[in-house]
Amino acid sequence: MTHSTPSNPVTHADWQALAEHLTVEAGLEARAYIDDTFVDAADGATFTTLNPATGETLAEVASCDAADAETAVSVARRAFESGAWSRSSPGERKAVLLRLADLMEAHKHELALLDSLDMGKPVSSAMGDMAGAIGCIRHHAESIDKLYGEIAPTGEESLGLVLREPLGVVASIVPWNFPLMMTAWKIGPALAAGNSVILKPSEKSPLSALRLAQLTREAGLPRGVFQVLPGFGHTVGKALALSMGVDCLAFTGSTGVGKQLMQYAGQSNLKKVFLECGGKSPNLVFADCKDLDRVAEHAAAAIFHNQGEVCIAGSRLLVENSIRERFVGKVLAAAERMQPGDPLDPASFMGAMVDQTQYQRVLDYIRQGVEEGATLRAGGQALDIEGAKGLFIGPTVFDGVTDTMAIGREEIFGPVLAVFGFDTEEEAVRLANDSDYGLAAGLWSQDIDRIMRVTRRLRSGQVFVNNWADMDQTVPFGGVKQSGNGRDKSHHSLEEYSDLKTVWMTLAT
Structure with a gap:
């Protein structure tokens, strides 16, 4: 240098x-x-x-x-x-x-x-x-x-x-x-x-x-x-x-x-x-949350971080209908602060899509979401960034998404958020689990009884409660269903890269 x-x-x-x-x-x-x-x-x-x-x-x-x-x-x-x-x-x-x-x-x-x-x-x-x-x-x-x-526990004649x-x-x-x-x-x-x-x-x-x-x-x-x-x-x-x-x-x-x-x-x-x-991770927000501004900021970052090119991106936002309109408005405000910019500018929250293929894939999904009848609340188009000639797409939010729409079921791997509404805890769990994937899930609530019930029922390799992806090297990372079978991080990953060998000794008596 x-x-x-x-x-x-x-x-x-x-x-x-x-x-x-x-x-x-x-x-x-x-x-x-x-x-x-x-x-x-x-x-x-x-x-x-x-x-x-x-x-x-x-x-x-x-x-x-x-x-x-x-x-x-x-x-x-x-x-x-x-x-x-x-x-x-x-x-x-x-x-x-x-x-x-x-x-x-x-x-x-x-x-x-x-x-x-x-x-x-x-x-x-x-x-x-x-x-x-x-x-x-x-x-x-x-x-x-x-x-x-x-x-192993054995008798005195063996080890x-x-x-x-x-x-x-x-x-x-x-x-x-x-x-x-x-x-x-x-x-x-x-x-x-x-x-x-x-x-x-x-x-x-x-x-x-x-x-x-x-x-x-x-x-x-x-x-x-x-x-x-x-x-x-x-x-x-x-x-x-x-x-x-x-x-x-x-x-x-x-x-x-x-x-x-x-x-x-x-x-x-x-x-x-x-x-x-892959993943199509659900992020469940219940009406008893105390600080909706904080939750909205995290919910937006969960999908727009790294341009949405994240396997555990919180791409399905499930919101209790009694707070849905108010909460989505807060998410939209947060998304407005997460616009893409020159990746070499430390102030940029998002950068460019990785290549032309991924760029076009995301735009095609956005077009399909509109055609399927979802309500486009923000974004939805390519952006020109001053001083750059790259592949930029702004934060995109769809509301009124159903579990039959492609944008609500398929992994897009881009900055596209699909918002669902629910009325009951049972409906929220059903929507969350209605997916081929099971990599991650989020749950926002102040009710400890609900937290314990729902976390046990979510079919996911990891569940984030009142946070999104706050974890470190001490806990395993991986999924269930079609999100895979391996675990990264923690001592459990060391177990995957080694074989067990049994040695049985007969001792002189």
């Missing part, structure tokens, strides 16, 4: 100056990371990654395919069998991962900026993601030497031990909406448990993963333990899923792709598959 480039960017101009420095010519890496070396794809193929806020090319990135996957799996297996990482002590792995977290902390502005440029999110949001990613790596580093095995051992080679396929944070959620526990990890970042946001690879090498991860294969899901992603040498597949992304990956696991070696898939 040159002396003219701010090391601690604060203003819009600071971030713009730092962005000008992040180029391939200045050392930005866009090649695959295989066997501790940055290399071109085996066939030389590349794809273009764009800045969705400006349309400008960021880099030509190596586009890996089956040959690259085969090489990486072989390297990962060799690294695992060597024992340099897999059989190292928990304390040794802890030390390396803590060094990695420190390096991420030292380079947090650069890493956050890469995610902002690559997928359009505001830098302020990306900095929050970085805090989560660093915290995740540190949490699992600190956890690994504090988890004990088990001794039964239950040990946890790493799985082997883990392939992690991560999404584009929270590139580095989702990466940390996957690789943190997998590496801490002693596995070799192959990361396949989204082709829409690969740059921070490749920068992270440089940091893992600097942190001291043994050769071949961590590799990065940029490319497309239908090429290198499919190859990893079908590989007989991959022992576990960890995925965050759409439900449709998750189903394909489970099929590939069955067609190959029955590898473990942990999925965190």
Whole structure:
């Protein structure tokens, strides 16, 4: 980094100056990371990654395919069998991962900026993601030497031990909406448990993963333990899923792709598959809430944060009819304060949609919502942002939505809120559970009896009571139904990346 480039960017101009420095010519890496070396794809193929806020090319990135996957799996297996990482002590792995977290902390502005440029999110949001990613790596580093095995209850003539051992080679396929944070959620526990990890970042946001690879090498991860294969899901992603040498597949992304990956696991070696898939999360607001202004602010942020490109976005707002009109008015006022802007401006709440495909998908859903008879209360169109030539859509609110409308049932992955009304608690629970998904749910009420009743009845992997997504590394994250079967974060994710081994000893008597 040159002396003219701010090391601690604060203003819009600071971030713009730092962005000008992040180029391939200045050392930005866009090649695959295989066997501790940055290399071109085996066939030389590349794809273009764009800045969705400006349309400008960021880099030509190596586009890996089956040959690259085969090489990486072989390297990962060799690294695992060597024992340099897999059989190292928990304390040794802890030390390396803590060094990695420190390096991420030292380079947090650069890493956050890469995610902002690559997928359009505001830098302020990306900095929050970085805090989560660093915290995740540190949490699992600190956890690994504090988890004990088990001794089974036996008679004096036997000793039964239950040990946890790493799985082997883990392939992690991560999404584009929270590139580095989702990466940390996957690789943190997998590496801490002693596995070799192959990361396949989204082709829409690969740059921070490749920068992270440089940091893992600097942190001291043994050769071949961590590799990065940029490319497309239908090429290198499919190859990893079908590989007989991959022992576990960890995925965050759409439900449709998750189903394909489970099929590939069955067609190959029955590898473990942990999925965190789509969502259409309900946010229930009862009339007994004390501070409707606060609730409305949270309800708006629950859908408009990160441009609505969030798996747990509170995209279905269920409001008790006695306060519905008043409450929706407060949500509209909050939405007005959450308009998109230049992602490099720290004041921008929202940024650009990730690419033209997602941009058009959201606009198509908005048009369909109008055609289906929902009432458009705010937004609904593309926006032009001064000084930018990107893919911006403002906060959009539909009222009068029913459970037969596409905007009320299907995951849009954009800043589109669907408002439903209800009269009774029973109706609210029925509407909330009437979904293929079960990733998250919110509940706002001051009635503790109602809270206990409703939280137990909601079919969801996580329920937020009088908040939305206020959680940390100590609790698991994941869903039920077609939102998947895996759990990120907490000690439970470490369990997913290890196998149980029973050792039964017969003792001399």
